[in-house]
Structure formats: C-alpha cells, structure tokens
Amino acid sequence: MDFSHWLLLFCTLLAFYNLGIIWFGQIVVYPLFAKVGAEEYITYHTFYSSQIPLPVILPGFAHFLLPIALIFYRPEPVSLGLALANAACGLLSLVVTVALEIPRHNRLEKGGKQEDVIRELIRYNWPRTFSIMGSAFLTLMMLMQAFSPTI
Structure with a gap:
C-alpha cells in the first residue's frame, strides 16, 4: 500500500469516528445542556470545554481539513468527483x-444557561451532522474504489 491508500484509510477511520462523536453530541450531549441547573451551568460548560479537545476538537478539525489533502493525494482509482x-x-x-457552533459555546460559557442558545446549538448542529454523515459515506465509496480489484 502506498501513501495515498494509507491516507484514505486513515481519513475513512477518522470520518467514522467523527460520525459517532457527532451523533452522540447531537442526541445526548447537547440536549443534556438544557438539563443542567442555571447555577452550575458555567462550571459545567467550562468543564465540558476543557475535556473535549483530544476526543472531539482535534479529530474533528482533522476530519474537516484532511479531505482537502485527498483531492491531491487520492489513490489513482478514486474519482476526483468523490x-x-x-x-x-x-x-x-x-x-x-x-x-x-463555537460562538454559541462561547455565549454559554460566559453567560451561563440560555435555553434559546442551547436550542440554536442543537438546530445549527444538524448541517454539521449531515455533512459528517456524507463524508463518512463518501470516504467509504472512495475506499471501495481504491481497493476494488482491477479486471
């Protein structure tokens, strides 16, 4: 396997990791924001923010940007369109x-519990959720192209 195949494999694994993270955040974590009491909210959100860099932020931003590299370093059988x-x-x-999303998290961390901001956070996360789903599907399709036997 060459570099381009390894990169695609890594991007696929990263896409599916982020797919799990985004759905967990959309269905569990963000709705839980509304369940935290107003007095504990800033402490809760500050703790949340301090814990997510390694499991959420780093793989998320890598997943957002690495597909650009795949445009230039994709395996030969993989279509440019994908x-x-x-x-x-x-x-x-x-x-x-x-x-x-980041501006709303900042508002919650500084201003405390705000039901309208939490609802916006959930609502505005849907496009990100669907784009990560799309990316997982597309990387899987690319993987199938890259590793399908040639006849």
Whole structure:
C-alpha cells in the first residue's frame, strides 16, 4: 500500500469516528445542556470545554481539513468527483463549527444557561451532522474504489 491508500484509510477511520462523536453530541450531549441547573451551568460548560479537545476538537478539525489533502493525494482509482464532494462536506462542517457552533459555546460559557442558545446549538448542529454523515459515506465509496480489484 502506498501513501495515498494509507491516507484514505486513515481519513475513512477518522470520518467514522467523527460520525459517532457527532451523533452522540447531537442526541445526548447537547440536549443534556438544557438539563443542567442555571447555577452550575458555567462550571459545567467550562468543564465540558476543557475535556473535549483530544476526543472531539482535534479529530474533528482533522476530519474537516484532511479531505482537502485527498483531492491531491487520492489513490489513482478514486474519482476526483468523490474527493471534491468529500472536501466540500469537510469545509461545510468547518464553516458551521466556526461560524455557528463555537460562538454559541462561547455565549454559554460566559453567560451561563440560555435555553434559546442551547436550542440554536442543537438546530445549527444538524448541517454539521449531515455533512459528517456524507463524508463518512463518501470516504467509504472512495475506499471501495481504491481497493476494488482491477479486471
């Protein structure tokens, strides 16, 4: 296996890891934000924020940006169209994260419990959830192209 195959394999594993993380966040973690009491909220959210860099933020941003590398370093059998669509999913996730999600997390961490902000956090996370799903599907399709036997 050459570098491009290893990169695609890594990106696929990363995509499916992030798929699990995003659904857990969407269905469990973000809704739990509304269950925390107002007096404990800033402490809770500060703790949450301090714990997510390694399991969530680092793999998330890697997953958003590595598909760009796949455009240039994809295995030969992998179509450019799949690589471009995958990179578009990653960039959409990045934009949603930076423009919509991070500002809301900052508002919660500084201003405490705000039901409307929590609802926005959940609602605005759906495009990111679906783009990560799309990326997982696309990397799987790319993997099938890259490792299918040639006739």
